[in-house]
Amino acid sequence: MMHGRKRRVLSQAFSDNALKGMEDVMLIHIRRFCAILAGEPAGEGGKYKNNFAVQNLAEWFGYLTYDVMGELCFGKSFDMLIDSARRRMVHLVDRAAYRHYVCGLWTPLDRWHLDQILIRTLTNDRWNFIMKSRVEASERAKERTQAGHDAKRDFFYFLLNAKDPETGKGLTTPELWGEANVLMIAGSDTTSTSLAATIFYLVRNTGAMANLMKEVRGNFSNVDEIVSGTRLNDLIYLKSCIDEAMRLAPAVPGAIPREVMEGGVEVDGVFLPEGTDCGTPAFSIHRHPDYYRDPLSYIPERWIQGATCQTAVGSWKSTKDTVEAARRAFCPFSIGPRGCIGKSMALMELRLTIARMMFLFDIQFADGTGEDEEGHFAMVDHFVVAKNGPNVTIRKRAVR
Ligand code: HEM
Numbered sequence: 267m268m269h270g271r272k273r274r275v276l277s278q279a280f281s282d283n284a285l286k287g288m289e290d291v292m293l294i295h296i297r298r299f300c301a302i303l304a305g306e307p308a309g310e311g312g313k314y315k316n317n318f319a320v321q322n323l324a325e326w327f328g329y330l331t332y333d334v335m336g337e338l339c340f341g342k343s344f345d346m347l348i349d350s351a352r353r354r355m356v357h358l359v360d361r362a363a364y365r366h367y368v369c370g371l372w373t374p375l376d377r378w379h380l381d382q383i384l385i386r387t388l389t390n391d392r393w394n395f396i397m398k399s400r401v402e403a404s405e406r407a408k409e410r411t412q413a414g415h416d417a418k419r420d421f422f423y424f425l426l427n428a429k430d431p432e433t434g435k436g437l438t439t440p441e442l443w444g445e446a447n448v449l450m451i452a453g454s455d456t457t458s459t460s461l462a463a464t465i466f467y468l469v470r471n472t473g474a475m476a477n478l479m480k481e482v483r484g485n486f487s488n489v490d491e492i493v494s495g496t497r498l499n500d501l502i503y504l505k506s507c508i509d510e511a512m513r514l515a516p517a518v519p520g521a522i523p524r525e526v527m528e529g530g531v532e533v534d535g536v537f538l539p540e541g542t543d544c545g546t547p548a549f550s551i552h553r554h555p556d557y558y559r560d561p562l563s564y565i566p567e568r569w570i571q572g573a574t575c576q577t578a579v580g581s582w583k584s585t586k587d588t589v590e591a592a593r594r595a596f597c598p599f600s601i602g603p604r605g606c607i608g609k610s611m612a613l614m615e616l617r618l619t620i621a622r623m624m625f626l627f628d629i630q631f632a633d634g635t636g637e638d639e640e641g642h643f644a645m646v647d648h649f650v651v652a653k654n655g656p657n658v659t660i661r662k663r664a665v666r
Pocket of ligand 1: 273448449452453454456457460516517518522598599600603604605606607608609611612613
């Protein structure tokens, strides 16, 4: 019931109108991100300059997505893209999510405070994260409350104005920072994993990258035209490249536990009694040969009916049936009443960022960082994903 109420409050923040406002925030940071990768002055007053030969995109995408979410949750960017002193937060968020995952798998760790003995460093890091974000949230709450409830209609606005229909009370300050923190974790790390995975599979599959560049460069003649709307949404190869990366590298890869309700349930011929915790990892579903032909190959064409799917050992044509089966099994955002509420926002950020990168840059895999021993995007499941890379070299596209 509590979940339903919070979800109703938050869903107002994802209306079409609200999404338009989010795009403006995203674009400020995506432009800054692209300028930094291009080695242009991008910081305040144009003083900042960054011109590395090799870029670790897990890091840069992390700074980008945290800056976007910081501004949307707290009304102010963390400025990680332009201020290296502010970047430690990314690491702490990963640690906080990891601790949550470990304690969720064995609840006595939390209940009996065994976490302070058995996973002390992790617990301390999580505490550091809480302290940091509590300060951040209280400051923002103060600023925003003073600015009045009619300030910017971002996530904070909706949280600040949320009322319990029964009691008429708003969220307390601890509840407010709790909710803002959940959003920060849910919205930044997942998006940066999906961005990094997409570029990883593109630099490892240069044929797919060439097709995507052709699609983006053929449909836009100026980078500033790349904004959301039908022109961008109609880029079918772009969407397929992103979906195919999220299939092989889902940003929440592990089993999301659900508890069986009263009366039990039968799953796949097995009876699970009431109270059983169960779940299936998206990672396993997404690589199952019943749903995906050549499941370990990166083939964006599998999402496009009638397209030829090329693998190392031959080719096949995707049909209405193969596309439908693939769609039905695809669940990077989970499904049902607890499925991702931020899906449209995430897809907007993914499309804008990847399309702008394809328009502006020529990108190459640099030194193998970001790849696991099986040739896939290297991820460690911490509920969200710990990742490093891909390392790439980026050059501004040669304009003829
Ligand atoms: C590619 C990016 C993203 C992926 C792959 C993703 C994935 C997911 C998944 C799998 C869940 C279900 C978790 C569970 O059941 O425990 C979830 C829930 C959620 N996501 Fe996302 N997410 C993404 C981006 C975002 C963004 C950008 C936001 C917000 C700004 C967001 C906000 C949320 C929230 C609030 C929930 C909890 C929903 C609820 O419990 O009702 N996510 N997401």
